[in-house]
Amino acid sequence: MTSLAPTDNQGLLRFLRRWYGAPKSPNPRLEESPETPRELVEWHEISAQWNGAIASYNYAIPLTELAVEDGKVPFWVENQGTRVWAFDPNDEDHSVYEREPSDEPAPWKRTGERLSEFLIHATVLEAILGAPATKITQGVQAYWLWSQEGVREFPFPAWNWPAPGSRILIGESWLALVHPSDDPEAGQDITLAAIAPGDLAWAENLAGVKWRSYSGVQDYTTDEPLPW
Numbered sequence: 001m002t003s004l005a006p007t008d009n010q011g012l013l014r015f016l017r018r019w020y021g022a023p024k025s026p027n028p029r030l031e032e033s034p035e036t037p038r039e040l041v042e043w044h045e046i047s048a049q050w051n052g053a054i055a056s057y058n059y060a061i062p063l064t065e066l067a068v069e070d071g072k073v074p075f076w077v078e079n080q081g082t083r084v085w086a087f088d089p090n091d092e093d094h095s096v097y098e099r100e101p102s103d104e105p106a107p108w109k110r111t112g113e114r115l116s117e118f119l120i121h122a123t124v125l126e127a128i129l130g131a132p133a134t135k136i137t138q139g140v141q142a143y144w145l146w147s148q149e150g151v152r153e154f155p156f157p158a159w160n161w162p163a164p165g166s167r168i169l170i171g172e173s174w175l176a177l178v179h180p181s182d183d184p185e186a187g188q189d190i191t192l193a194a195i196a197p198g199d200l201a202w203a204e205n206l207a208g209v210k211w212r213s214y215s216g217v218q219d220y221t222t223d224e225p226l227p228w
Contacts, residue, residue, distance in 0.1 A: 009042055012120055016046070016054060019127050019195060023049035036063055037087065037094050039116040040075060043123075054123055056130035072097050072108050075115075076122060083161050085122075087115045098160065112157040121156045124168055128177045131193035135200050135211040139186035142178055144206065145169055163189070173199040 017023070028048035030041065044063055047054050058079050066073050072086035084101055086108060087094040094115035097108035113121065128134075145151065146169070154168035166179035177191040194200050197215055204211070 043119040128193040133194045133197040134214045135192040138189045139181045142188040
């Protein structure tokens with residue numbers, strides 16, 4: 001999986017072909033405006049190749065619905081609307097900001113990522129959240145993840161969603177979302193993700209780690225909801 005780590009749109013396309021298979025609708029063309037950042041248009045064109053399947057949890061605002069809000073342009077929304085990400089239209093790098101919507105919204109806060117970086121980061125996170133095979137554990141010490149052969153940390157800043165300090169690790173045949181538990185003293189929550197359950201078999205016998213395993217949409221070990 002380390003060879004699949006996307007660093008630009010060509011890397012992203014290679015990653016998506018491996019994770020989701022061949023595009024369903026190659027070479028789509030979308031309606032856009034001259035004010036829309038090219039990197040955002042390109043991401044929507046890439047997403048359209050897989051009929052939108054690459055954003056299965058959170059979602060991108062359609063290009064035709066983009067509008068300035070308090071000086072920024074929201075373009076990405078958490079699936080229940082609890083967090084919104086926006087770019088600065090007056091910044092050449094289109095720095096990304098975030099905030100939690102409310103009747104009296106707080107000021108936009110900088111994420112530390114440019115729009116081009118955010119879109120790749122968000123797409124890989126979506127691959128984890130919608131993966132065909134996942135294992136989830138909560139409140140554990142995750143030091144052993146960094147010791148797995150070939151593992152490396154995704155080279156972008158930590159996110160504040162689904163929890164502050166959220167990071168992505170890339171293994172030989174798997175991805176991992178890691179962030180502090182609600183109780184910081186308890187340790188960390190981990191979501192392992194892969195294309196097939198067998199790619200996560202290495203984690204099954206780790207001492208002191210109890211997993212909830214999911215395959216496709218079927219939870220075959222518990223009726224509890226996913227913890228995000």
